[in-house]
Amino acid sequence: MNRLDSGSGLHDDWLKLPHAEPGNRIGIFGGSFNPPHSGHRLVASTVLKRAGLDQVWWFVTPGNPLKSHSDLAPLETRLRMTASMADHPRMKVTAYEAVLGTPYTARTVMALRAMRPQLRFVWVMGADNLGSFHRWQDWRAIVQSVPIAIVDRPGASLSVLSAPMAKAYEKYRLDEQDAALLADMEAPVWTFLHTPLDRTSSTELRQGSGK
Numbered sequence: 001m002n003r004l005d006s007g008s009g010l011h012d013d014w015l016k017l018p019h020a021e022p023g024n025r026i027g028i029f030g031g032s033f034n035p036p037h038s039g040h041r042l043v044a045s046t047v048l049k050r051a052g053l054d055q056v057w058w059f060v061t062p063g064n065p066l067k068s069h070s071d072l073a074p075l076e077t078r079l080r081m082t083a084s085m086a087d088h089p090r091m092k093v094t095a096y097e098a099v100l101g102t103p104y105t106a107r108t109v110m111a112l113r114a115m116r117p118q119l120r121f122v123w124v125m126g127a128d129n130l131g132s133f134h135r136w137q138d139w140r141a142i143v144q145s146v147p148i149a150i151v152d153r154p155g156a157s158l159s160v161l162s163a164p165m166a167k168a169y170e171k172y173r174l175d176e177q178d179a180a181l182l183a184d185m186e187a188p189v190w191t192f193l194h195t196p197l198d199r200t201s202s203t204e205l206r207q208g209s210g211k
Contacts, residue, residue: 125151
């Protein structure tokens, strides 16, 4: 994927990394957000509160390499919808993954840690992604490089026991009661946060709209 240029049509603020002070704990919440919904908001707000984060950055990806792009809304459209959903002073929205020119989380995490070494990053994801996490490019490198916060999602509660990633790194699991320690710990470390479930899904929203 080509890097974006000044003619991309995206607002300049979306093409930058959000501001953060040295030492801040930052959750990186990546996804297609096609479209974003209340379940995504619940994941972000749960981690923001329970992991004691200073901010959550919603990284709207140009496209998930493991998913079809046939019904993928334009990036600008998804960014605007995500900005509306992430209406919170400590939640920021960015298209910086498109600037980096990669849809791969491992490369994004590596770039962020190199560019902002003074920040404490946590990778944030819903448990519906945990079952396929081992299919992500360089997934072990992700686990080895950044703490991970996983929030329960409908139908995914048992993934914490059965997913290859959860099995492979079982001994590095942090009890959710200690989630506030996560951002200051060295990888590999991960936690699974149980929360009241929101059954909204992007797939159902797209189907309901006829897309």
